[in-house]
Amino acid sequence: MTECPIISSIQKVILYETKARYYIVGSNSTETRFRVLKIDRTESKELVIHDEKVEYNKQEVRNLLTMIKSGNLTKESKKTDSSLIKTVSAFGIAGFVRFLEGYYIILITKRRKVALIGPHVIYKIEDTTMMYIPNDTVRQAHHEESKYVKMFQSVDMSDNFYFSYSYDLTHRLQYNMTSSIPTDVSGQTRAGTLYGVRTKPVEKYVWNSYLLQKLQDAVHPDWLLFLIHGFVDQKNINVYGKSIYLTLIARRSNKFAGTRFLKRGANCDGHVANEVETEQIVIDSSVTFLEKTKVTSFVQMRGSIPIYWSQDVTKMVPKPPIMLDQSDPYAGAAGLHFNQMLTRYGSPIILLNLVKRRERRRHESILTDEFKSTVTYLNQFLPPEHRVRYIGFDMAHNSKSKTKNVLVRLSQIAKKCVKQTGFFVHMPRAVSKEFWESPEYKGIQGQKTDRGCRQTGVVRTNCVDCLDRTNTAQFAIGRCALGYQLFTLGVVSSPDLAFDTDCLKMLEHLYEAHGDTIALQYGGSQLVHRIEGYRKIAPWTSHSKDIMHTLSRYYSNTFSDLEKQTATNIFLGVFSPGEGKANLWELPTDFYLHNKDVRAVLEYLRYSCSQWWDVPVYRALPLPYEEEKKKTECTVVPMTTREECLDCYDEYYRSNEFTSLHELFSFTMSHSVRDYKPKASKGTDSPFTLRVLAETKDANSQETNPNISGKASTSSQTSTGSSESDSKSSDVDGTSVDESTDNQDSQTKFKRMVQTSKKQFAVVSEDYGPDLHKYSLNHKDNWMYERYACISDACQRPSSKEDKGGVTQGRIIENLMFSKSVFKLGSIYGVEPPPVNRQDQDVYNHFVSVGSHGPKEPSKKDLQVYTKYLHKFH
Numbered sequence: 001m002t003e004c005p006i007i008s009s010i011q012k013v014i015l016y017e018t019k020a021r022y023y024i025v026g027s028n029s030t031e032t033r034f035r036v037l038k039i040d041r042t043e044s045k046e047l048v049i050h051d052e053k054v055e056y057n058k059q060e061v062r063n064l065l066t067m068i069k070s071g072n073l074t075k076e077s078k079k080t081d082s083s084l085i086k087t088v089s090a091f092g093i094a095g096f097v098r099f100l101e102g103y104y105i106i107l108i109t110k111r112r113k114v115a116l117i118g119p120h121v122i123y124k125i126e127d128t129t130m131m132y133i134p135n136d137t138v139r140q141a142h143h144e145e146s147k148y149v150k151m152f153q154s155v156d157m158s159d160n161f162y163f164s165y166s167y168d169l170t171h172r173l174q175y176n177m178t179s180s181i182p183t184d185v186s187g188q189t190r191a192g193t194l195y196g197v198r199t200k201p202v203e204k205y206v207w208n209s210y211l212l213q214k215l216q217d218a219v220h221p222d223w224l225l226f227l228i229h230g231f232v233d234q235k236n237i238n239v240y241g242k243s244i245y246l247t248l249i250a251r252r253s254n255k256f257a258g259t260r261f262l263k264r265g266a267n268c269d270g271h272v273a274n275e276v277e278t279e280q281i282v283i284d285s286s287v288t289f290l291e292k293t294k295v296t297s298f299v300q301m302r303g304s305i306p307i308y309w310s311q312d313v314t315k316m317v318p319k320p321p322i323m324l325d326q327s328d329p330y331a332g333a334a335g336l337h338f339n340q341m342l343t344r345y346g347s348p349i350i351l352l353n354l355v356k357r358r359e360r361r362r363h364e365s366i367l368t369d370e371f372k373s374t375v376t377y378l379n380q381f382l383p384p385e386h387r388v389r390y391i392g393f394d395m396a397h398n399s400k401s402k403t404k405n406v407l408v409r410l411s412q413i414a415k416k417c418v419k420q421t422g423f424f425v426h427m428p429r430a431v432s433k434e435f436w437e438s439p440e441y442k443g444i445q446g447q448k449t450d451r452g453c454r455q456t457g458v459v460r461t462n463c464v465d466c467l468d469r470t471n472t473a474q475f476a477i478g479r480c481a482l483g484y485q486l487f488t489l490g491v492v493s494s495p496d497l498a499f500d501t502d503c504l505k506m507l508e509h510l511y512e513a514h515g516d517t518i519a520l521q522y523g524g525s526q527l528v529h530r531i532e533g534y535r536k537i538a539p540w541t542s543h544s545k546d547i548m549h550t551l552s553r554y555y556s557n558t559f560s561d562l563e564k565q566t567a568t569n570i571f572l573g574v575f576s577p578g579e580g581k582a583n584l585w586e587l588p589t590d591f592y593l594h595n596k597d598v599r600a601v602l603e604y605l606r607y608s609c610s611q612w613w614d615v616p617v618y619r620a621l622p623l624p625y626e627e628e629k630k631k632t633e634c635t636v637v638p639m640t641t642r643e644e645c646l647d648c649y650d651e652y653y654r655s656n657e658f659t660s661l662h663e664l665f666s667f668t669m670s671h672s673v674r675d676y677k678p679k680a681s682k683g684t685d686s687p688f689t690l691r692v693l694a695e696t697k698d699a700n701s702q703e704t705n706p707n708i709s710g711k712a713s714t715s716s717q718t719s720t721g722s723s724e725s726d727s728k729s730s731d732v733d734g735t736s737v738d739e740s741t742d743n744q745d746s747q748t749k750f751k752r753m754v755q756t757s758k759k760q761f762a763v764v765s766e767d768y769g770p771d772l773h774k775y776s777l778n779h780k781d782n783w784m785y786e787r788y789a790c791i792s793d794a795c796q797r798p799s800s801k802e803d804k805g806g807v808t809q810g811r812i813i814e815n816l817m818f819s820k821s822v823f824k825l826g827s828i829y830g831v832e833p834p835p836v837n838r839q840d841q842d843v844y845n846h847f848v849s850v851g852s853h854g855p856k857e858p859s860k861k862d863l864q865v866y867t868k869y870l871h872k873f874h
Contacts, residue, residue: 002193002194002195003179003180003181003195003197004194004195004196004197004642004646004648005120005166005167005168005176005196005197005198005199005646005648006166006196006197006198006637006645006646007165007166007644007645007646007647007648007651008165008166008222008225009026009027009028009033009035009055009222009644009645010026010027010028010035010092010222010223011026011027011028011029011091011092011165012026012027012028012029012031012089012090012091013025013026013089013090013091013092013093013107014086014088014089014090015086015087015088015089015090015105015107015131016065016068016084016085016086016087017084017085017086017087018041018068018072018083018084018085019041019072019135020040020041020042020072020135021038021039021040021041022038022039022041022105022133023036023037023038023039023065023068023084024036024037024038024039024093025037025061025065026222026223027061028644029651029654030644030650030656031058032057032058032644033055033056033057033644034055034056034057034058034060034061035051035053035054035055035056035220035222035223036051036052036054036056036061036064037049037050037051037219037223038050038051039105039133041133041134041135041138042134042135042138043102043134043138044101044102044134044138044139044140045098045101045102045103045134045140046103047096047098047103047133047214049214049215049218049219051218051219051220051223053219053220065084068084069083069084070083072084087131088107088109088129088131089109090107090108090109090129091108091109091110091111091123092107092108092163092225093105093106093107093108093215093223093225094106094107094108094125094128094157094208094211094225094227095208095210095211095212095215096133096211096212096214096215097152097210097211099144099145099148099149099152099577100142100144100145100148100577100578100579101132101134101139101140101141101142101145102132102133102134102138102139102140103133103134103214104130104131104132104133104149105130105131105133106128106129106130106157106211107128107129107130107131108125108127108128108163108225109127109128109129110125110126110127110128110158111123111124111125111126112124112126113665114162114232114233114234115232115233115234115247115249116234116245116285116665116666117164117167117173117247117281117283117290118283118288118289118290118293118295118648119166119288119289119290119648119649119651119652120164120166120167120648120652121164121165121166121167121652121665122162122163122164122167122169122232123162123163123164124160124161124162124232125157125158125161125162125163125227126158127158128157128158130149130153144577144583147583147585148570148577148584151563151566151567151570151584152567152570152571154563154564154567155567155568155570155571160229160230160231160517160521161207161227161228161229162227162228162229162230162232163225163226163227163228165225165651166648166651168199168201168226169205169226169228169249169251170201170202170204170205170206170226170228170251171199171201171202172277172279172297172299172424173279173281173295173297173424174297174299174424174454174455174627175199175626175627175630176199177290177291177295177424177426178627178630180197180199180630180631180634180636181195181631181636193638194638194639194640194641194642194646195636195637195638195639196636196637196639196643196645196646197634197635197636197637198221198634198635198637199630199633199634199635200633200634200635201226203254204253204254204255204271205228205251205252205253205254205277206226206227206228206254207227207228207229207252207254207571207572208225208226208227209226209254209573210571210572210573211573212224212226213573221635228251228252229251229252229254229521230249230250230251230252230276230517230518230521231248231249231250231513231514231517231518232247232248232249232250233247233248233510233513233514234246234247234248234669234670235506235509235510235669235670235671235672236285236666236669236670236671236672237486237491237503237506237672237687238671238672238673238685238687239491239686239687239688240685240686242284242286242491243285243286243666244282244283244284244285244486244489244491245281245282245283245285245669246280246281246282246482246506246507246510247279247280247281247282247283248278248279248280248281248478248510248511248514249278249279249281250276250277250278250279250514250517250518251276251277251278251279252275252276252518252521253271253272253275253276253277253303254572255267255269255271255275256269256271256272256273256275256594257273257568257572258273258564258565258568258569259522259523259524259557259561259562259564259565259568260274260465260522260523260524260553260557260561261311261313261320261557261561262313262561262562262565262590263304263565263594264304264309264310264311265304265305265306265307265308265309265310265325265333266304266305266306266307266308266333266334266337267333267594267595268332268333268595268596268597269336269595269597270306270333270334270335270336270337270338270339270340271337271340272303272304272305272306272337273303273304273522274302274303274304274465274466274467274518274522275301275302275303275304276301276302276303276466276518277299277300277301278299278300278301278302278474278478278514279297279298279299280297280298280299280300280478280481280482280485281295281296281297282295282296282297282482282485282486282489283295283296284489285666287428288649288652289648290426291426291428292428293428294425294426294427294428294488294489294490295424295425295426296423296424296425296426296484296485296488296489297423297424297455297485298418298423298424298455298478298481298485299345299424299455299458300458300459300460300461300474300477300478301341301458301459301460301461302460302461302462302466302470302474303337303460303462303466304462304466305353305355305367305370305371305462306333306334306337306338306374307324307328307331307333307334307367307370307371307374308324308325308326308328308333309322309323309324309325309366309367309370310322310323310325311323313557318550318554319363321363322363322364322366322367322464324366324370328374330377330609331374331377331378331612332612334374334375334378335378335612335613336612338378338388338612338613339612339613339614339617341458341460342613342617342618342621342624342625343614343617343624343625343626344458344624344626345455345456345457345458345624346455346456346457346620346621346622346623346624346625347385347386347456347457347621347622348385348386348387348388348389348420348421348456348457348622349388349389349457349458349460350389350391350417350420350421350457350458350459350460351371351375351388351389351390351391351460351462352391352393352413352417352459352460352461352462352473353368353371353390353391353392353393353462353463353733354393354394354395354396354461354462354463354469354470354473355367355368355371355392355394355462355463355464356368356394356396356397357392357394357397357733358394358397364464367464368392371390372390372392372733375388375390378612381610381611381612381613382613385622386618386621386622389420389734390733390734391413391417391732391733391734392732392733392734393409393410393413393473393732393733394733395410395463395469395472395473396469399534405535405536406472406534406535407472407476407499407531407534407535409732410472410473410476410477411476411479411480413476413732414473414476414477414479414480414481415480417459417477417480418459418477418480418481418484419443419444419445420445420457421445421446421455421456421457421458421459422444422445422446422447422453422454422455422456422457423446423453423455423481423484423485424446424452424453424454424455425451425452425453425488426451426452427451427452429451430450430451431449431450431451431452436448436453440484440487440494440495444484445457447622447623454623454627456622456623456624457622459477461473461474461477465522465523466522467515467518467519467522467523467527467528468515468519468527468528468529468530469529471511471512471514471515471518471519471527471531472529472530472531472534474511475507475508475511475531478507478511479497479504479507480495482497482503482507483495483496483497486503492688497688498688498690499535500690500691501687501688501689501690501691502672502673502676502677502686502687502688502689502691503672503687503688505676505691506670506672506676506687508531508532511531512527512530512531515527515530519553523553523557524552524553524557524560524561524564525550525552525553526552528550528553565590566584566585566590569584569590569593570584574590574593574594575587575590575593616629672687673685673687678691
């Protein structure tokens with residue numbers, strides 16, 4: 001019993017031209033199987049395609065072309081040998097399009113390998129050509145045709161469009177490896193049968209679906225080539241000679257697609273702006289075929305907040321005001337959107353909202369309040385185990401703080417999210433129950449199978465633009481997932497991956513390129529705030545680059561976004577030109593093009609205000625309904641022998657071709673040792689070795705980058721009028737994720753604090769030597785030390801909520817421990833505290849005496865005295 005994807009038999013295309021027809025000859029990579037497509041050129045406005053759906057061998061197709069050539073001979077063509085002209089050689093048909101005259105054909109003329117998923121090759125389009133089909137004798141010219149052609153061609157198909165002949169890029173790896181083999185009457189699979197499977201692509205991610213409309217029902221499926229738009233890149237993590245392929249695939253949705261300020265929120269069908277699905281695949285490439293090797297993948301997504309909102313672009317300001325366009329009391333748009341997510345990913349759906357929560361002048365917080373109320377309304381109609389889980393994290397506020405590390409907080413959130421959704425794992429052999437009982441897998445959810453695990457649910461990240469902050473948060477989630485993926489493959493001994501290693505540097509570069517690509521597609525410029533900026537290790541020169549990217553984005557949004565939006569509408573078929581219709585550039589808005597059901601003809605009218613989910617989707621939870629119905633949607637063909645269309649071995653290794661090893665993609669792929677290991681490093685080749693000393697890294701993590709304005713490099717994310725003191729409550733809104741973080745054991749905190757104190761005290765020993773008791777600090781150093789000790793105490797004071805309801809005992813114990821250590825250090829120096837007034841001295845001595853008894857619960861009176869002391873020194 002074997003299941004194999006059907007490989008397209010058309011990977012090379014040659015277009016032959018006569019006056020009456022185009023003949024397109026398609027062949028496989030070995031040129032042993034051929035198909036012929038005939039296109040009529042005598043029709044001025046109709047597309048007439050004829051496919052006999054007959055397969056030819058090499059000799060038969062030569063005879064056919066010779067017959068066509070002889071049948072089109074004339075006196076003039078005999079002289080010029082123009083009866084059958086070979087016009088273009090290509091690698092596939094991207095589709096057909098018509099504006100106001102006749103149809104055009106778009107051919108892929110140049111491609112490049114960018115990734116390998118097992119034996120399946122993913123190509124990036126490098127160049128295309130667009131040819132007019134009707135001949136000159138029947139062409140009916142239209143004066144507006146050239147405008148539409150120019151508009152259509154402004155969508156550069158050589159920029160981030162991808163395809164594969166044997167792998168469905170519109171689906172996740174988990175879906176593609178889910179069995180679709182049919183069952184007999186008794187419910188048992190037919191053993192010993194070979195099956196060829198052709199999956200049905202997801203229209204949402206097929207960017208040439210409009211271009212293929214006239215082709216799908218008229219030709220053999222091998223002619224169809226489905227393109228995705230987004231980002232694909234791959235790197236080789238080389239672990240002592242063992243290659244681990246790390247692949248990042250981003251799929252942009254073609255629904256409600258457009259540019260930054262012109263497409264915000266959701267439409268009436270539940271599709272949101274800037275929706276991108278990101279899949280992180282890690283494969284042990286020592287074995288080529290996916291079924292026989294260790295495979296893991298993790299999926300997350302981003303998208304605009306699914307409510308009706310927009311920004312007024314008529315005002316020439318960097319941040320136009322946010323407006324809620326429509327009242328949606330029953331959360332119709334969000335309900336449709338989350339229903340689509342449950343269908344594709346299952347439950348739980350985790351929403352990570354990075355939008356600001358509190359501002360002096362309300363801007364982003366308008367969206368936060370509306371989003372929270374929408375999720376609260378929808379959740380009341382679902383059982384607790386399947387509810388949408390909301391996490392609010394004010395990333396811009398935390399990034400301004402000099403004492404808070406955004407990546408550390410995001411890593412804590414990411415770990416909890418990854419544990420709740422799980423990740424896809426496929427093992428070549430059956431997995432025992434003891435495999436998942438390892439302490440590192442404690443808390444990992446998902447559906448456990450005999451061969452691994454299936455991811456159930458997804459993490460959905462958003463900010464306002466879903467660009468800069470979102471990309472950094474997705475990197476933090478991807479970093480956590482990568483640790484578990486490598487641990488599952490047996491590459492690392494712990495799922496916790498440290499920064500400043502070759503492996504993390506590769507992942508960071510992948511997500512930086514991923515973010516830059518999506519930002520250029522949606523925002524018009526590269527990322528303004530990068531991962532290293534949030535880590536606070538970016539060089540000071542990066543500030544000038546951020547300014548340039550900000551200006552570039554502002555220019556693009558102001559002057560070129562409208563042209564990009566109209567081109568996208570034409571390319572995706574949102575608007576179809578026609579006689580008697582207004583031209584696209586004459587329409588005052590494209591709102592009704594993207595919201596066709598808003599005019600009272602409701603295709604998806606929801607009669608219930610409470611049942612926002614489909615019944616089959618709900619019954620399949622926590623598993624995704626999309627995978628449950630795969631057996632009914634896929635085309636499964638039983639085969640008696642392994643035919644060429646199923647031979648992935650020959651398709652990958654190309655045994656009939658002469659190959660140079662140095663030209664293989666697997667050799668030229670970005671390599672951890674060759675491309676990321678520092679040249680000056682003489683240590684191990686392991687990609688998990690720290691390349692920066694821990695002391696240097698700690699110092700860098702606390703420093704603020706010097707820049708022109710004197711502010712932190714990420715501070716420009718905040719809107720006008722906001723300040724660091726605007727939000728004094730907890731930085732994370734939502735208790736479903738971070739409960740374990742706040743309930744850590746006090747002994748663990750004490751050990752961590754002691755380690756931190758040792759690092760701080762080690763700096764003092766550099767000036768005064770190892771035997772500190774022999775020396776006395778000079779007055780200046782002693783005063784400075786006492787000053788910083790007070791500042792440290794004040795920085796650890798409770799939040800505003802704790803001030804009102806009393807100081808938490810865990811925080812008091814931790815601060816008493818720190819103060820006790822400070823006092824002991826002073827006794828080592830043999831120096832008395834500096835003179836203070838008697839009242840302060842009594843308070844200081846009292847709280848030190850309280851802390852000298854170790855980690856126990858202080859009395860209520862001691863808590864009050866200590867709180868008063870902290871407020872005074874703050």
